[in-house]
Amino acid sequence: MADTNTVKYNAPALDKGLDILEYLSKERVPLTQAEIAQGINRTPSEIYRMLVCLEQRGYIVRGHNAGKYRLSLKMYSLSHSHTPFDELKRVAHYPMQMLSENTRQSCHLSIMNNDQLLVISQMRSPSAVSLSIEVGTHFPLTKTTSGMTLLSMLNKKERTSILSRDVFYKTWEKEKKQTFLEEVEAIKERGYRTADSQLTSGITDIAIPIGKNSEVPAVLAVSVFTSTLHEELNMETIIENLKQTQEDINKLIGV
Template sequence: MAETNSVKYNAPALDKGLDILEYLSKEGIPLTQAEIAQGIHRTPSEIYRMLVCLEARGYVVRGANAGKYRLSLKMYSLSHTHTPFDELKRVASYPMQLLSEKTRQSCHLSIMNNDQLLIISQMRSPDAVSLSIEEGTHFPLSMTTSGIIMLSTLSAKKRKEILSRDKYYKTWNKDQKEQLNSEIDRVTKLGYRAEASKLTSGVTDIAVSIGGNAELRAVLAVSVFTSSLKEELKVESILKSMEETKAEINKFIGG
């Protein structure tokens, strides 16, 4: 169960404890000490103290009769004390602030909620005049750069299912639908998108994905006055700064 890759610091006891928790979660049924030991390729005596500790801390529960171990609800309770998106907002705040200061532009973070894009965090530009996208606002996935980035992170099956419910997509003809799907494929290969906004004239949106696992997907975006791009800013320089911010946020969330 434990990773075989070499690490700078080893923690054998922690490895054994995590192996036990992961194996019990994977199997999904109560198991004896011997069965757990066999499953994680250790001896029963090796894991005895770990099981005693995990039981004392409330992470596993042992049946009164057969003495089999199962996971308690403690892991569930801990994982729901704060949602993953609460933690994402927290760790993304400082990197987003640095991005805003470096590019002199506002940036925002969004997730998918009820088949729409939901803005969960915004960092305003330090300049006197800038674009602002309020937290809590919903936008259609099919009509936004961030939405297309989000769709590009999904499986083809999941994407098709979501678009079948999109109020804009449902009214489009075959060519329009094919154009969107081709754009999603293009973005999947590039890893970013920079296009004029379909919802706000005179604005260009630049976006990259954050995270990547099934539980935590988000999009980091910068919205810029298109005229500014022509005069003093370059998409490439903004994108470079966004990629650095993306790497910093992913480092904190394990993306």
């Protein structure tokens, strides 16, 4: 049987260029040609032409004195060019603001990135005390309400593929895996999920899918102090507000 993981098409020059960029990004300090070569298991002569090319294209910069290379801001600029995520964040801003004002709670918008949950936008609560989720933070899909909600938006083949790489899921017993998959299917049927946070005690998460079958599937969530759900807040009210916000954002992105 053929190895399905075998690379069918090789691009040695591209591999060397990406190795250089990734290594400089990981090290975060200027490095000489020899240091870069050692770090990516190449000889200095092997990477010389690639360094020249990357410098000419503006991806790396070489210091005038020590001749050490560092990343320029070009990749940062490219990564922050207009993308579907930018549009999603833009159109979701006002609905999220209204959700925050109506529930008096912070809310956050997340997508999937490298098999993890990535928070891409947050709207802070107008209240003096509230929870805050840092934009740019990654969380495990299998350990978060938003992550499980995202998984519920995928077909079974996509879901199985992602879970096969999840560090937590791979260690679970068969029964725990089955219970997890059943809950993901239940979210799909119910249309949202509420659960105590597995990462932070005393927190309840409520999440709802955004943009199902769109180019940018996402999840909108509200995280609240569990105690306030019994004293000040009403779960049904939060869910109704989330559903209204879901409808508003979906209309704006054409779903």
